[in-house]
Amino acid sequence: MLTALLMVSRMRLASLVGLFRIQAFLLGFYALDLGIRLGELHLFIIAGLVLVLKAVVIPTLFLYVARSTGAVQRLESYLRPTTLSFIGTLLVLGAFLLARAALWGGTNYLIVGVSFSLVILGLLLLITRKDLFGQGMGFLVMENGIFVFGLALTGGTPFFVEIGVMFDLLALFVLMIGLVRRVHGEYSSVTTDYLRELID
Amino acid sequence: MITLLLILCLIMAIVPFVWSSARAVSTSAVIMSTLVFGVGAYAAWPTLWGAPTILSGGLWYLDSLSSLMVLLITFVQWTATISSMSYLKEEVDENAVTVPMVRRYYALLGLFVLAMLATIVSNNLGFMWVALEATTLATALLVAFYARQGSLEAAWKYLILCSTGISLGLIGLLCVYYAASVVNAATGLQAIDWTHLFTIAPTLSPALMRVAFAFILIGYGTKVGLVPMHAWLPDAHSRAPSPISGVLSGVLLNAALFAILRYKALVDGSMGSNLWTNELLLWFGVLSVIVPAAFILLQTDYKRLLAYSSIEHMGLMAFSIGLGGVGVIAGVIHMIGHALTKSMLFFDAGNILLRFKSTKFARVGDVMRVLPYSGAFFLVGLLALLAVPPSPLFMSEYLIISTGIVNHPWAMMIVLIALTIILAGFVNLFMPFLFSRAHLAESEAVVPEEVGEHWGISHMAFSLHVVLIAAIGVFLWTTPGQTLLVHLAAVIT
Numbered sequence: 001m002l003t004a005l006l007m008v009s010r011m012r013l014a015s016l017v018g019l020f021r022i023q024a025f026l027l028g029f030y031a032l033d034l035g036i037r038l039g040e041l042h043l044f045i046i047a048g049l050v051l052v053l054k055a056v057v058i059p060t061l062f063l064y065v066a067r068s069t070g071a072v073q074r075l076e077s078y079l080r081p082t083t084l085s086f087i088g089t090l091l092v093l094g095a096f097l098l099a100r101a102a103l104w105g106g107t108n109y110l111i112v113g114v115s116f117s118l119v120i121l122g123l124l125l126l127i128t129r130k131d132l133f134g135q136g137m138g139f140l141v142m143e144n145g146i147f148v149f150g151l152a153l154t155g156g157t158p159f160f161v162e163i164g165v166m167f168d169l170l171a172l173f174v175l176m177i178g179l180v181r182r183v184h185g186e187y188s189s190v191t192t193d194y195l196r197e198l199i200d
Numbered sequence: 201m202i203t204l205l206l207i208l209c210l211i212m213a214i215v216p217f218v219w220s221s222a223r224a225v226s227t228s229a230v231i232m233s234t235l236v237f238g239v240g241a242y243a244a245w246p247t248l249w250g251a252p253t254i255l256s257g258g259l260w261y262l263d264s265l266s267s268l269m270v271l272l273i274t275f276v277q278w279t280a281t282i283s284s285m286s287y288l289k290e291e292v293d294e295n296a297v298t299v300p301m302v303r304r305y306y307a308l309l310g311l312f313v314l315a316m317l318a319t320i321v322s323n324n325l326g327f328m329w330v331a332l333e334a335t336t337l338a339t340a341l342l343v344a345f346y347a348r349q350g351s352l353e354a355a356w357k358y359l360i361l362c363s364t365g366i367s368l369g370l371i372g373l374l375c376v377y378y379a380a381s382v383v384n385a386a387t388g389l390q391a392i393d394w395t396h397l398f399t400i401a402p403t404l405s406p407a408l409m410r411v412a413f414a415f416i417l418i419g420y421g422t423k424v425g426l427v428p429m430h431a432w433l434p435d436a437h438s439r440a441p442s443p444i445s446g447v448l449s450g451v452l453l454n455a456a457l458f459a460i461l462r463y464k465a466l467v468d469g470s471m472g473s474n475l476w477t478n479e480l481l482l483w484f485g486v487l488s489v490i491v492p493a494a495f496i497l498l499q500t501d502y503k504r505l506l507a508y509s510s511i512e513h514m515g516l517m518a519f520s521i522g523l524g525g526v527g528v529i530a531g532v533i534h535m536i537g538h539a540l541t542k543s544m545l546f547f548d549a550g551n552i553l554l555r556f557k558s559t560k561f562a563r564v565g566d567v568m569r570v571l572p573y574s575g576a577f578f579l580v581g582l583l584a585l586l587a588v589p590p591s592p593l594f595m596s597e598y599l600i601i602s603t604g605i606v607n608h609p610w611a612m613m614i615v616l617i618a619l620t621i622i623l624a625g626f627v628n629l630f631m632p633f634l635f636s637r638a639h640l641a642e643s644e645a646v647v648p649e650e651v652g653e654h655w656g657i658s659h660m661a662f663s664l665h666v667v668l669i670a671a672i673g674v675f676l677w678t679t680p681g682q683t684l685l686v687h688l689a690a691v692i693t
Binding site: 143153179186 | 324327340367371392
C-alpha cells in the first residue's frame with residue numbers, strides 16, 4: 001500500500017488517478033484473498049464490486065471529466081512535493097505505532113497499520129490539495145483506508161450495509177463530479193482559490 | 201406503517217416529475233407532504249406515549265424519543281413545503297428559477313425527508329449510517345440549488361466536510377461491530393441491531409466502545425455542528441434556499457444528535473456509567489456555545505446569524521444532556537423548542553430575503569413596516585428563540601441553569617456569559633432590522649417600492665408554528681406534559 005504515499009507527492013492528475021487504480025486493485029485482491037480464506041461468499045461479491053467500481057468506473061470517469069472540463073494537468077498544492085512525502089512518511093510511521101498501541105485481539109496489526117496510514121494520508125491529501133480533483137482523491141483514499149480497516153477487523157460489515165456504503169460512495173462521487181463541473185462552468189477553474197468568499 | 205411512511209416520501213420525491221407547470225408541481229408536493237405528515241403523526245403518536253416497538257421484522261425501531269423526532273420531522277417538512285410553495289412561486293415569477301429546477305427541488309426535498317426519517321427509525325446502526333450519509337448527499341444539491349458562486353463553495357465544503365466526518369463515524373461503527381462480534385456469535389446484519397446491542401451492552405469491551413464513541417462523536421458531531429467541526433454549517437445554511445435552511449437547521453441537526461445519543465446509550469451500557477460520555481458531551485457543548493457567541497455579536501448577514509445560533513442551540517442541547525439527570529429533560533425540551541422556532545425563523549427569513557433581495561443587515565431595515573405579517577412572525581420567533589415564556593426554550597433554559605449551577609458551576613458560568621453575549625448580539629442587530637432604517641447607509645439602502653404584503657399561505661404555516669410553540673410551552677408545565685418528558689428522557693439516560 002505504498003501507493004498512497006506516492007500519491008501524496010504526485011502532482012500530475014493522470015498519475016494520481018493511475019495510482020488510485022492500482023490501490024483499488026490491491027484492495028479488491030485483499031478482499032478476494034480474505035474471501036478465499038474465510039470462505040464467505042459475500043466477500044467475493046464485494047471484491048468484485050470494488051474492482052469494478054473503484055478500479056475501473058471511478059478512475060475512468062474522473063479522467064473523463066478532467067478532460068472534458070479541460071482541467072490543467074498539473075495540480076496545485078499548498079506544500080511542495082518533497083515536503084509532502086516527508087510528512088507522509090512520518091505520518092505512516094505514526095499510524096503504524098498507533099496500530100501497534102491499539103492492537104486488539106488477534107487482528108493483524110500490519111493490516112490495521114496500513115488502513116490507519118491510508119486514512120491519515122487521505123486526510124493529508126484532502127487538506128493540502130488546492131484543487132477539487134486532488135481533494136476528491138484524498139477523500140476516496142480515506143474511504144479505502146476505512147474499507148481495509150473494516151475488512152481487517154471483522155471481515156467486512158454485513159453485506160447489505162456494505163452495499164449501502166458502496167452506493168452512498170458512488171452517489172457521493174457522482175455528486176462531486178457534478179459540482180466540479182458546475183464550479184468549472186462558473187469560474188473556468190478547479191482550484192479552490194476562487195472558493196474562499198465565505199469566511200468570517 | 202413506518203414502511204408506508206417511507207414509501208410515501210419516495211413517492212413525494214417522484215411526483216414532481218409527473219407535472220409540467222411549476223404550480224402543479226408545487227401543489228402536488230404540498231398534498232404529498234400533508235399525507236406524509238398525517239401518516240407520520242398517525243404512526244408515531246401511539247409510541248410517543250407508550251412502550252417501544254420493533255416493526256417490520258426488526259427493521260424499524262420506534263421508542264418515544266424517535267417518535268418525537270418523527271413527529272417533528274414530518275411537521276417541519278410539511279410547513280417547509282408550504283413555505284416553499286410561495287417562495288418558489290415568487291422566484292419563478294422573477295425568472296430566478298426555472299420549472300425543471302422547481303421539480304428537482306421538490307424531488308430532492310422528498311429524498312432528504314426520506315433519508316432523515318430512515319436515520320431516525322432504523323434499528324440497524326449500519327442502515328442508520330447509510331441514511332445519515334444519504335441526507336448529506338440529498339442536501340448538498342439543495343445547497344447548490346442556485347448554482348451561484350457562494351452556494352457552490354458552500355456545497356463543496358458541506359459535501360467534503362460532512363462526508364469525511366461521517367466516514368470517521370464509520371470507523372466508530374466498525375469498532376462497535378467488532379466489539380459485538382468478539383463477545384457473541386451473531387454475525388451479519390443482526391449483530392449491529394441497536395436493540396440487540398443494547399441488551400448485550402454490558403458484555404462489550406469498554407475500551408473498544410470508548411474508541412468507537414470518540415470516532416462517532418467526532419464524525420456525527422460534524423453533522424450536528426459541534427464546534428471544532430462546525431465550519432460547513434453557517435455556509436450551507438446561509439446559502440441554501442430558505443425553506444431548506446429551515447429543515448436543515450430545525451431537524452437535520454437533531455437527527456444527527458439523535459444518532460449520537462443512540463451510541464451513547466450503548467457506550468454507557470458497556471462502561472456501566474454515563475460519566476465519561478456526559479463529560480465529553482458537556483465540554484463539546486460549552487465550546488459550541490461560546491464560539492458562536494463571538495460570531496453572533498459581529499455578524500453582518502442575518503441568515504448566517506441564524507445559522508450560528510443553531511450551532512449555539514445544538515451546543516446547549518449537548519451541554520444539558522451532558523449534565524445528566526434533569527439536564528436530559530431540559531435537552532429534550534430544547535430539541536422540540538428549537539426545531540419549531542428556528543425552522544420558522546428561517547422560512548420567514550426567506551420572505552424577507554425575497555422582498556429585500558439581500559441577506560445583509562446593512563441592506564435591510566424597517567421590516568415591520570414593509571412586511572407587517574412576516575415581520576411580526578419574525579419578532580415572535582425571535583422572542584421565542586431568546587426564551588421568553590411561554591416558549592418551551594424558557595423552560596429548558598431554566599432547567600439547564602438550575603441543574604448546571606449545582607453540577608458544573610464553572611461550565612455553567614461560561615455558558616451563561618456566552619448566552620448573555622448572544623442575547624446582546626440578537627437585540628443589537630435585530631431591533632433596527634425590524635423597526636428602523638436609521639442604520640442603513642443612504643446610498644446602499646435598497647428601499648423596496650412596495651410596502652405591505654398580503655396574508656399568504658406561508659403565514660398560515662407560521663401561525664401553526666407559533667400556536668404549537670405556545671401550546672407546547674404551556675403543555676409541558678402540566679402534569680401529563682411532565683410525565684411525557686420523563687418518559688422521553690428515560691430513553692437517553
